[in-house]
Amino acid sequence: MILPPAAVVSAFEQMGITHVVWLPDSALGPWESALLGSPRLTLVRVCREGEAWTIAAGLHLGGQQPLVVIQNTGLFESGDALRNVLFDLGLPLYALVGYRNYLVPDSPDTARRYTEPVLAAWGLDTVLIDSAAALPRLIEHYRACQSAGRPGVALAAEGKG
């Protein structure tokens, strides 16, 4: 599933996001043109997902509202950076994470199998976005996390990755 780029960007704008720090996968990548077309969003490209968390930390310290956008494989890759900025620095950063193969029944993908257990182990507040109709839940969840001063993760359901 590819969420409609214009609807996604509209959601980010309603959330008050200033910077999207990302390393896209094939389901997130099609958002690029829409992200670049938004006058309210700055796109920051990284080489590895750990960079995304620490750039977002610096942006947050500097008074901006960053959003990390990565795939779940990158979530695993970036575990130490996530651990540090969310728990050592205590920053309420938010990420939208592509949930590879979530929509594929009986997928043997280990990235699919371990995503939710890993997020649960981190104790992170999560929400599933499994259709365009669910985008209001993303906005609501983001606002709730920001209001409570806690980090959060939205899982964007994807098909075959």
Next chain:
Amino acid sequence: MRDSIPLIPALEVLRDSRCEQIVVTTMGSAREWPRLSQHPLDFHYIPSAMGHAPMLALGLALARPDREVIAFNGDGCMLMSLGCLVTIVASGATNYTLVVLENGVYEVTGGQSTAASAARVDFVALARAAGFPSAAAFDDLDQWRARAAETLALPGPRFILLRVARVADYELTSPGPMGERIKKFRQALAEK
């Protein structure tokens, strides 16, 4: 035996050349810089995500394009996230200086050689290849002292390699509770 600059004099030059830049330290620089500077725009990134101090500093530079940001990094830390050189240039931030303190070893774990030391890696060449418009190396204190101010004024982002002497008996103590330090740092940023 290669030439090198004693670490503390190398940092003193930078302290004396500093204007009102944000300074992000980590590892060896985080141990020594607080003894040399108590500026409200110093942010000691301890505990850190290994190798990520340049990225936290880049986020600050992007958040505050009206301010210059200096990021310290060790050569061992640099190796853990070499791609960040590309990310820095790709970001378009020009208000950014990365200072790498190269001593060829992982001080924090007892002084084991880095892979870059064995491979004789040229970090300045890597920075230039990544697209840094300004990149320079110093292994002589007088040269560094004479050129520090002009090097910091070159077009950004800037890459500065300081070949520094190894420090024995490494010990890194916490500069205090992170929550309090973040609060003070953000206050200072808001006021400046």
